[in-house]
Amino acid sequence: MIEIKKMESIHVAQVAALEKLCFSEPWSENSVAGELNNPLSLWLVAVDGETLAGYVGSQSVMGETDMMNIAVDPDHRRQGVAAALIDALVKQLKANGNHCLTLEVRASNAAAIRLYEKLGFAPIGRRPNYYRSPREDALILRKEWQL
Numbered sequence: 832m833i834e835i836k837k838m839e840s841i842h843v844a845q846v847a848a849l850e851k852l853c854f855s856e857p858w859s860e861n862s863v864a865g866e867l868n869n870p871l872s873l874w875l876v877a878v879d880g881e882t883l884a885g886y887v888g889s890q891s892v893m894g895e896t897d898m899m900n901i902a903v904d905p906d907h908r909r910q911g912v913a914a915a916l917i918d919a920l921v922k923q924l925k926a927n928g929n930h931c932l933t934l935e936v937r938a939s940n941a942a943a944i945r946l947y948e949k950l951g952f953a954p955i956g957r958r959p960n961y962y963r964s965p966r967e968d969a970l971i972l973r974k975e976w977q978l
């Protein structure tokens with residue numbers, strides 16, 4: 832059974848490994864570990880027993896939150912893990928007094944864009960050539976809610 836909880840130090844190595852698997856410019860294990868001590872950061876993990884099924888990382892400033900990354904282990908995809916992580920993140924951000932969640936996504940990442948649209952994110956802009964390896968525009972999406 833999948834359980835969603837706050838990231839702790841025991842999760843960091845698996846989070847960094849999944850980052851490496853999913854992204855061309857992954858966060859290092861040290862950078863992920865640093866988020867545990869960052870008072871602006873909230874990272875959640877989805878765990879299936881001892882196995883990491885997915886994670887989402889965020890940072891909040893003055894009531895506005897950026898989602899920095901989200902990934903789900905390939906064996907756990909299309910089972911609602913990413914949706915559950917984002918729902919849990921939004922619930923926690925609301926409880927902490929934040930009012931919106933903004934993210935960037937590669938313009939070609941149809942799976943992620945579909946996920947975000949389904950969860951109520953709306954397009955608010957585009958950053959040309961935001962990504963490297965390969966170079967690509969980012970779409971900026973945002974979800975807002977009433978406190």
Ligand SMILES: CC(C)(COP(=O)(O)OP(=O)(O)OC[C@H]1O[C@@H](n2cnc3c(N)ncnc32)[C@H](O)[C@@H]1OP(=O)(O)O)[C@@H](O)C(=O)NCCC(=O)NCCS
Nearest residue numbers: 853901902903908909910911912913914936942943945946
């Ligand atoms: C994008 C990603 C996080 C989705 O994770 P997931 O746990 O498989 O997503 P969910 O099961 O919660 O999907 C929820 C909805 O999103 C959409 N969706 C998710 N993956 C999809 C895909 N491959 N194709 C089309 N729609 C997809 C669907 O609407 C899905 O609902 P459905 O399964 O009932 O049709 C995952 O594919 C991943 O880790 N990709 C690599 C990393 C990445 O691109 N991260 C995003 C960076 S911005």
